[in-house]
Amino acid sequence: MSQSGPLKRTPLHALHQELGARLVPFAGYEMPVQYPTGILAEHAHTRSAAGLFDVSHMGQVRLTAKPGHSAAKALETLVPGDIVGLLPGQQRYTQFTNPHGGILDDLMVTSTGDHLLLVVNAACKDADLAHIQKHLSATCEIEPMFSRGLLALQGPQASQALARLVPSLATMKFMTGAFVTLDGAQCYVTRSGYTGGDGYEISTPADKAEAIARLLLAQPGVKAIGLGARDSLRLEAGLCLYGHDIDTTTTPIEAGLLWSIGKERRTQGGFPGADVIRRQIAEGAPRKRVGLLPEGKAIAREGAEIALDGKVIGKVTSGGFAPTLGRAVAMGYVEKAPFGDKGPANGTKVDLVVRGKPVPAEIVPMPFVKHAYYRG
Amino acid sequence: MTVKYSNEHEWIRVEGEVGTVGISPYAQEQLGDVVFVEVPQAGRTVAKGESVAVVESVKAASDIYSPVSGDVTDGNAALADAPGDINADPMGKGWIFKIKLANKADLDGLMDQAAYDAFVKSLS
Numbered sequence: 001m002s003q004s005g006p007l008k009r010t011p012l013h014a015l016h017q018e019l020g021a022r023l024v025p026f027a028g029y030e031m032p033v034q035y036p037t038g039i040l041a042e043h044a045h046t047r048s049a050a051g052l053f054d055v056s057h058m059g060q061v062r063l064t065a066k067p068g069h070s071a072a073k074a075l076e077t078l079v080p081g082d083i084v085g086l087l088p089g090q091q092r093y094t095q096f097t098n099p100h101g102g103i104l105d106d107l108m109v110t111s112t113g114d115h116l117l118l119v120v121n122a123a124c125k126d127a128d129l130a131h132i133q134k135h136l137s138a139t140c141e142i143e144p145m146f147s148r149g150l151l152a153l154q155g156p157q158a159s160q161a162l163a164r165l166v167p168s169l170a171t172m173k174f175m176t177g178a179f180v181t182l183d184g185a186q187c188y189v190t191r192s193g194y195t196g197g198d199g200y201e202i203s204t205p206a207d208k209a210e211a212i213a214r215l216l217l218a219q220p221g222v223k224a225i226g227l228g229a230r231d232s233l234r235l236e237a238g239l240c241l242y243g244h245d246i247d248t249t250t251t252p253i254e255a256g257l258l259w260s261i262g263k264e265r266r267t268q269g270g271f272p273g274a275d276v277i278r279r280q281i282a283e284g285a286p287r288k289r290v291g292l293l294p295e296g297k298a299i300a301r302e303g304a305e306i307a308l309d310g311k312v313i314g315k316v317t318s319g320g321f322a323p324t325l326g327r328a329v330a331m332g333y334v335e336k337a338p339f340g341d342k343g344p345a346n347g348t349k350v351d352l353v354v355r356g357k358p359v360p361a362e363i364v365p366m367p368f369v370k371h372a373y374y375r376g
Numbered sequence: 377m378t379v380k381y382s383n384e385h386e387w388i389r390v391e392g393e394v395g396t397v398g399i400s401p402y403a404q405e406q407l408g409d410v411v412f413v414e415v416p417q418a419g420r421t422v423a424k425g426e427s428v429a430v431v432e433s434v435k436a437a438s439d440i441y442s443p444v445s446g447d448v449t450d451g452n453a454a455l456a457d458a459p460g461d462i463n464a465d466p467m468g469k470g471w472i473f474k475i476k477l478a479n480k481a482d483l484d485g486l487m488d489q490a491a492y493d494a495f496v497k498s499l500s
Contacts, residue, residue: 038463039434040409228408228435297412297456299432321411321434328412355414355430 010056011149011209019224026227027122029057034226042229043323046195047369050155051225052216059125060148060203061132063116064141071116074139078131080252080271081109082262088113091175091190093260095252096131101273101280102248103255104131106240110177110190117177117188119150119201121242149209153216154199154225154233159374161219162189162200169200174373183212194230196237196371235329236322238291238366244302245289245317245331253280254333256289284336287314290344291366292330292352294319298359299328300352306332307351307358313338316352322368329368330361379467380486382443383495387467388475390483394449398471399431399440399462402496407433410462415451416473422448424482429472431462440472444482450474 007030016023021032032054034042045051065071072083081094088111096104105124110117120128129144136142153162163170166180169189177190185208193199204212216222231241240246246255251273258281265271266281294300299321306314319330330352336343344363351358379389385403388395404410412432422428422442429440429451451473455461462470477483487495 033435034408038409040411043434232434298414299412299437301437321432323411323434 008057010054011147011206012054012056012213015210015213016054016224021224021226027057029122031057032224032226034228035224037223039226039228039232040323042223042225043232045223046155046225046229046233047197047324048156049221049223050153050157050161050199050219051195051229052213052222053152053154053225053227053230054150054213055152055201056149056209057122058150059118059120059122059128060145060150061118061120061129062143062145063118063132063136064114064143066139066141069139071140072111074136075109075116076265076270078135078271079107079109080261080265080274080277082265083109083111083116085262086111089176089178091177091192095246095257095260096128097252097271097273097277098248099272100248101251101253101276103242103246103250103252104128104248106242106246108190108192110188112177112179112188117203123243145203147206149204149206149212151202151204151209151213151216152193152199153202153222154193154195155197155221156372157221158197158199161216161222164219165215171376172200172374173376174198183208183215185212187212191374194237194239195233196239196367196369197233198372198374232320232323235318235320235331236324236367236369237371238331238368240289241318250289250333251277251280251285253277254285254287254289284343286337287333287335288343289317289331289333291364291368292316292319292332292350292361293364293368294328294330294352294354294359294361296359297328298354300330300354300359300361304330304332305353306334306361307353308334308338308348311338313350319352324369331366334363378488380443380483380488381492381495382441382486384441384443386440386443388443388483388486390477390480394474394476395444395446396471396474397440397443399466400492400496401466404463404466404470407431407436407438409434410459413452413455413459413462413472415453415455416448418448418450420448422446422475431472442475443486444475445478446475447478448473449476
């Protein structure tokens with residue numbers, strides 16, 4: 001992302017400095033990429049205990065229906081997810097699509113009953129807000145809440161740590177949310193995250209974000225984790241990173257996100273690019289996002305070509321070292337045509353071109369590390 | 377036995393005609409946890425400034441440039457199983473390759489410890 005002017009800071013900036021974070025520019029913000037222990041230790045800690053991530057750079061937006069309208073119905077004109085079907089307290093993952101079926105951004109939507117709460121990517125949030133304002137101003141009150149804090153508490157000990165402060169959160173189910181009081185402040189907590197593990201995201205008032213972060217860090221098992229480990233964790237979980245694994249040139253079907261499209265919406269459409277997406281559902285997409293396991297130790301990163309029998313059939317969109325597995329993993333898009341009607345099958349051998357040399361790899365199912373969501 | 381540094385943060389320690397090359401403590405700290413190292417094969421002839429090895433951290437791959445011209449005599453095979461040696465002991469066990477210098481005058485263009493320390497200080 002290009003950036004002009006000074007970098008923005010989240011409410012936790014001073015805390016990051018105090019903890020010795022290495023701060024780097026990210027999506028217009030000065031963000032911690034790692035703390036002194038380093039990415040491998042932070043990754044391992046999040047998989048074995050609990051990690052606290054500052055994701056306040058992400059965009060939080062509240063939609064409230066204007067009299068006589070439905071915010072869910074309005075939002076459904078911009079996304080393929082089933083939003084009307086969300087019960088109060090339920091959360092869903094969906095995408096803003098464009099008229100070609102490409103993805104403008106991916107987002108989380110939670111219904112509080114009275115409102116819809118959206119969490120969008122930091123790099124897209126200004127464009128997303130303009131998009132929402134352009135299309136939903138007649139039907140919804142649109143409140144950007146870009147100064148609020150957003151903390152992600154992730155890992156197998158996240159539940160114990162947070163339940164010590166708010167006991168009811170222990171049994172909150174994956175992809176649901178609730179208003180709770182934390183350190184005297186009203187917060188909105190969802191059981192969700194971006195690591196593939198159990199965890200929560202906590203939306204706080206801006207002026208309470210640091211106090212709540214300190215309170216969480218004071219709980220046994222909780223450590224601050226940077227964006228470097230956030231990326232390696234989500235890669236192991238097979239989750240898409242916007243701008244890399246999904247963008248305006250990829251459709252949700254190509255990206256393997258059909259599961260996020262409401263069943264009725266697949267037949268009824270009514271969202272941008274519905275004709276393209278419905279045709280791909282019926283006839284198959286011309287390419288598909290797949291998991292890739294390279295042989296040996298070489299790491300195939302974003303941009304590496306994927307070849308089948310010497311012919312380039314796609315590109316790696318994310319690749320790196322998976323600390324939990326102690327080996328490299330990757331994901332990328334491959335064309336369907338070379339594989340015949342059924343498309344690329346798991347177990348197919350391909351080559352990933354790393355610094356000009358082919359590295360044998362196998363197409364594998366994702367996630368690379370099993371998800372551990374709390375479903376009650 | 378003196379150690380010299382390049383402005384790409386490689387160090388070279390020369391004994392007789394052979395120099396041992398690695399990356400500086402500052403460089404390993406900037407890279408973060410190293411998870412993969414590709415070292416050059418013995419027998420390869422390289423020019424000063426040529427990319428000869430790759431050090432990969434969790435975040436990114438970084439080229440390692442030879443600070444001198446010459447023939448590679450050894451690559452540190454132990455790094456394949458212990459890439460973290462580059463972080464733990466960058467000037468010792470974390471060496472990357474050894475090179476027989478073609479021209480000792482190549483060393484004249486490199487920084488000594490004091491100059492390199494001042495260079496690193498200027499970067500922060």
